Amino acid sequence: MLKQEIAQAVIAEALKTGGDFAEIFLEDRQNNNVSMLSGKVESVNSRRLHGAGVRVFHGFQGVYVYTNDTSMEGLMQCARRAASAIRGADKIAAKGLAWQDTPSIHAIKERPDQVKTARKVEKMKAAQAILKEAPEIVQGSINYMDSVQRVWIANSEGLFTGDTRVYTRFSVSAIASNGTENQTGGENPGAMQGFEIFDSRIDPEACAKTAAKRAVTMLHAPVCPAGVMPVVIDSGFGGVIFHEACGHSLEATAVAVGNSEFCGKLGQKIAADCVTAIDDGTIPNEWGSLNIDDEGTPTTKLVLIENGILKNYMIDKLNARRMQMPITGSGRRQGYMFAPTSRMRNTYIAAGNDENEEMISTMGDGLYAKKMGGGSVTPTTGKFNFAVAEGYLVKDGKIQHPVRGASLIGRGSEILLKIDRVGKDMQMAQGMCGSISGSIPTNVGQPMIRVSSMTVGGR
Amino acid sequence: MNADQFIQALLDEARKQGMQSAEIYLNSTDSFRAMCVKGDITNYTVYATRGLSLRGLYQGKMGYAATEAFDEDAVGSLVEAVKESAILTEDEDIQEIYPGDGEYPKIDNYSPALDQVEEKKKLQLIQDIEKKALAMDERITALNYNMISTASSETRIVNRIFSGSDAPGLDLRYRDNMAVCFVSATAKEGDRVSTGSGFKATRDFDELDAEQIAREAVDEALFMLKAAPVPSGSYRAIIDAKCMPDLLGVFSGVFSAESAQKGLSLLAGKEGETIASEIVTLMDDPLLPGGLGSQPFDAEGVATRTKAVIEKGRLTTLLHNLKTARKAGVKTTGNAARAGYAGAVNVSPSNFYFAPGERTPEQLMQDMKNGLVITEVSGLHAGANPISGDFSLIAQGYTVKDGRKDQPVEQITVAGNFYQLLKNIRAVGSDLCFPGSSVGSPSVDVGEIAVAGK
Numbered sequence: 001m002l003k004q005e006i007a008q009a010v011i012a013e014a015l016k017t018g019g020d021f022a023e024i025f026l027e028d029r030q031n032n033n034v035s036m037l038s039g040k041v042e043s044v045n046s047r048r049l050h051g052a053g054v055r056v057f058h059g060f061q062g063v064y065v066y067t068n069d070t071s072m073e074g075l076m077q078c079a080r081r082a083a084s085a086i087r088g089a090d091k092i093a094a095k096g097l098a099w100q101d102t103p104s105i106h107a108i109k110e111r112p113d114q115v116k117t118a119r120k121v122e123k124m125k126a127a128q129a130i131l132k133e134a135p136e137i138v139q140g141s142i143n144y145m146d147s148v149q150r151v152w153i154a155n156s157e158g159l160f161t162g163d164t165r166v167y168t169r170f171s172v173s174a175i176a177s178n179g180t181e182n183q184t185g186g187e188n189p190g191a192m193q194g195f196e197i198f199d200s201r202i203d204p205e206a207c208a209k210t211a212a213k214r215a216v217t218m219l220h221a222p223v224c225p226a227g228v229m230p231v232v233i234d235s236g237f238g239g240v241i242f243h244e245a246c247g248h249s250l251e252a253t254a255v256a257v258g259n260s261e262f263c264g265k266l267g268q269k270i271a272a273d274c275v276t277a278i279d280d281g282t283i284p285n286e287w288g289s290l291n292i293d294d295e296g297t298p299t300t301k302l303v304l305i306e307n308g309i310l311k312n313y314m315i316d317k318l319n320a321r322r323m324q325m326p327i328t329g330s331g332r333r334q335g336y337m338f339a340p341t342s343r344m345r346n347t348y349i350a351a352g353n354d355e356n357e358e359m360i361s362t363m364g365d366g367l368y369a370k371k372m373g374g375g376s377v378t379p380t381t382g383k384f385n386f387a388v389a390e391g392y393l394v395k396d397g398k399i400q401h402p403v404r405g406a407s408l409i410g411r412g413s414e415i416l417l418k419i420d421r422v423g424k425d426m427q428m429a430q431g432m433c434g435s436i437s438g439s440i441p442t443n444v445g446q447p448m449i450r451v452s453s454m455t456v457g458g459r
Numbered sequence: 460m461n462a463d464q465f466i467q468a469l470l471d472e473a474r475k476q477g478m479q480s481a482e483i484y485l486n487s488t489d490s491f492r493a494m495c496v497k498g499d500i501t502n503y504t505v506y507a508t509r510g511l512s513l514r515g516l517y518q519g520k521m522g523y524a525a526t527e528a529f530d531e532d533a534v535g536s537l538v539e540a541v542k543e544s545a546i547l548t549e550d551e552d553i554q555e556i557y558p559g560d561g562e563y564p565k566i567d568n569y570s571p572a573l574d575q576v577e578e579k580k581k582l583q584l585i586q587d588i589e590k591k592a593l594a595m596d597e598r599i600t601a602l603n604y605n606m607i608s609t610a611s612s613e614t615r616i617v618n619r620i621f622s623g624s625d626a627p628g629l630d631l632r633y634r635d636n637m638a639v640c641f642v643s644a645t646a647k648e649g650d651r652v653s654t655g656s657g658f659k660a661t662r663d664f665d666e667l668d669a670e671q672i673a674r675e676a677v678d679e680a681l682f683m684l685k686a687a688p689v690p691s692g693s694y695r696a697i698i699d700a701k702c703m704p705d706l707l708g709v710f711s712g713v714f715s716a717e718s719a720q721k722g723l724s725l726l727a728g729k730e731g732e733t734i735a736s737e738i739v740t741l742m743d744d745p746l747l748p749g750g751l752g753s754q755p756f757d758a759e760g761v762a763t764r765t766k767a768v769i770e771k772g773r774l775t776t777l778l779h780n781l782k783t784a785r786k787a788g789v790k791t792t793g794n795a796a797r798a799g800y801a802g803a804v805n806v807s808p809s810n811f812y813f814a815p816g817e818r819t820p821e822q823l824m825q826d827m828k829n830g831l832v833i834t835e836v837s838g839l840h841a842g843a844n845p846i847s848g849d850f851s852l853i854a855q856g857y858t859v860k861d862g863r864k865d866q867p868v869e870q871i872t873v874a875g876n877f878y879q880l881l882k883n884i885r886a887v888g889s890d891l892c893f894p895g896s897s898v899g900s901p902s903v904d905v906g907e908i909a910v911a912g913k
Binding site: 040 | 504505510524525536537540549578803
């Protein structure tokens with residue numbers, strides 16, 4: 001843990017060369033992983049991460065120094081190294097620190113780091129039993145992971161606080177094969193929750209059934225035809241397109257340096273009227289939720305787009321200086337090895353007024369993307385390309401048959417304007433989001449939506 | 460606790476808790492990194508990190524756990540975690556903690572002077588590089604990447620075998636450091652945009668010459684401004700010494716006995732057979748002076764040695780650790796490796812390279828007369844399949860006409876099969892180069908290669 005007098009001394013040392021803001025972040029984290037391949041426990045790994053980082057600002061300049069040596073000497077040395085890179089004219093004094101408890105909005109019943117590994121293996125074996133019986137499934141890979149991250153944050157503005165973040169996640173991947181070709185299906189649910197997650201959110205057998213069914217369905221699917229057509233994207237992981245193609249472009253990391261197609265568009269219409277998009281760190285027990293961000297700011301519910309109008313960007317402390325706008329509780333980092341920056345939390349398109357059945361029955365000929373896969377985006381232009389993990393061809397408003405190899409191609413700013421239906425049932429799904437401050441848990445989400453026309457890649 | 464106290468406490472606890480053996484693998488690194496963009500220093504990051512993994516046999520099986528905190532709590536919980544890991548892991552292969560070798564090679568890859576270089580001097584270097592590069596030609600519009608980094612690290616292995624042995628156990632240390640400078644320049648002319656890179660890795664900071672690094676990046680960027688694809692077809696080709704290591708690196712896993720035993724390498728069972736042209740000798744040399752993969756002992760504490768993996772076209776051995784060697788009934792080659800301090804023990808080459816020949820790259824071009832020199836390939840993770848050996852990669856380079864460098868080429872793909880390429884090699888140059896990693900190569904004349912262009 002971080003002692004107050006040490007934090008105070010480190011901050012004072014860090015400001016000695018004229019820095020105008022200093023911060024110390026200390027982390028102690030226990031990660032546990034179990035992996036199983038074809039029914040055999042392949043590895044049981046536990047790893048305790050422990051370290052601290054000192055950050056100093058001078059104007060727009062940020063310097064970051066980190067270490068595993070969290071003794072008084074180790075931290076003071078970090079502060080001196082950071083200060084040595086700053087040349088400021090005016091010296092400011094740090095405010096006195098006063099500890100502030102962080103009330104938690106995320107109830108944890110059973111800390112996963114205190115659960116015997118054998119109980120975790122039992123959950124994995126339950127999923128494996130389903131995969132073993134599933135026809136055409138030739139290999140199954142199952143992973144369990146939990147993580148308990150404790151953080152302490154203090155800065156020259158007098159902030160001194162901390163938090164404990166508990167995560168549990170389960171993933172199943174099934175490979176179906178007919179001898180010449182392989183198709184994969186996967187499920188990866190998780191939450192900011194303890195081992196009690198298996199009493200509510202995660203049913204290992206249901207995960208395995210879904211994964212196996214998807215792999216087998218796609219194995220027998222014909223190839224998707226290419227063309228421009230209406231596309232219905234289902235709830236849950238479908239939200240990955242908004243996350244990648246629009247969400248990243250609304251982070252200060254991109255906006256502050258002019259590297260986003262949404263720069264200077266606050267108050268302007270950037271999406272269809274039926275689109276409201278939210279980045280919410282406050283939802284109890286969700287995968288991307290927090291109590292405080294990694295700069296110690298209480299997390300928020302932030303409306304990004306309201307009825308088509310751009311309302312907010314996600315902003316961290318350093319970029320707030322460049323943009324001359326307030327911070328939004330969005331400063332995040334993987335851990336002490338990274339300086340924080342603006343990142344997403346649980347980002348979703350909010351529920352609308354449309355009926356799912358009507359969306360499909362009135363779409364004519366098109367594609368129904370039931371589950372999205374991975375993809376990539378060029379941030380400067382917003383151009384994206386996503387694989388459809390499970391897709392169905394629609395003819396005359398009726399779902400015909402599954403198709404494989406489909407991809408969705410477009411630009412973030414264009415697709416937002418072409419959304420013409422937003423369903424009522426918003427669902428979220430979990431992912432790990434990678435960016436300059438490392439890999440962090442985030443939720444994507446949306447109800448079923450329809451895009452009036454989209455380029456579908458296929459053959 | 461300091462590292463020594465913590466290690467001793469762990470060994471004591473491991474013995475007390477009934478472990479048969481214990482090994483501590485410790486890595487400590489001090490590093491500095493900064494970039495320079497438009498005169499401003501950005502991404503200024505300094506760190507001093509250490510991490511430790513405990514591994515050992517319990518009830519005949521190997522368990523693992525890792526920590527970065529060296530405190531009282533970690534001692535008990537780490538040993539407990541190793542025991543649990545050993546009990547639950549379902550691996551039938553026999554594993555062991557190594558009692559040690561009588562002698563270890565000496566390798567001098569540490570420069571105390573490099574650790575003393577002031578940060579001011581490092582920042583000055585990248586600021587100079589940017590200034591010089593921009594002044595070299597008005598078509599150079601920016602450096603899109605301009606980084607200096609230095610790292611100094613120590614690896615230590617301490618082990619004890621508790622049951623049936625009075626051996627004192629190992630305490631091995633190896634220290635090395637390195638400075639790396641990497642620059643990428645952007646050139647613009649009309650609506651044409653191209654990039655070129657400059658790179659240098661050294662233990663002697665004074666060898667980092669701003670003018671030379673900037674010149675390398677600028678020349679390549681300017682040369683590539685006029686680049687265009689060539690027509691599709693089969694071409695005679697040389698893969699140059701900056702590019703060949705990337706290709707060899709992607710396929711280096713096929714020489715691992717671990718891959719072979721898992722059915723992931725077509726070289727399984729091919730020891731003693733001819734798998735390459737007789738010109739080809741492929742070395743694994745952990746003792747190479749200055750090598751980034753140099754090490755006197757491997758990740759299991761086995762003394763390392765230099766060996767030819769392919770000698771004049773014949774596969775002499777695969778690379779082994781203790782587990783794969785036992786399974787194959789051979790002696791380990793000292794190629795146990797771990798990905799970071801917390802990774803499981805696997806197999807990896809040390810300094811891995813095609814032995815150089817006599818002819819210079821210019822002479823190779825003269826011998827080839829007409830064809831292509833490939834200087835860069837990208838998309839290695841998607842476009843190269845280490846299991847089948849097939850590759851299809853986006854490439855750039857230049858044409859060779861009448862034995863001389865001619866026109867720049869880009870936006871082509873080169874396709875082939877690594878196993879076939881080994882057999883097709885016609886000549887190996889004298890210009891052995893390790894571009895920023897432990898995998899190296901001279902320029903290699905690979906015979907005919909399939910090119911998709913315009």
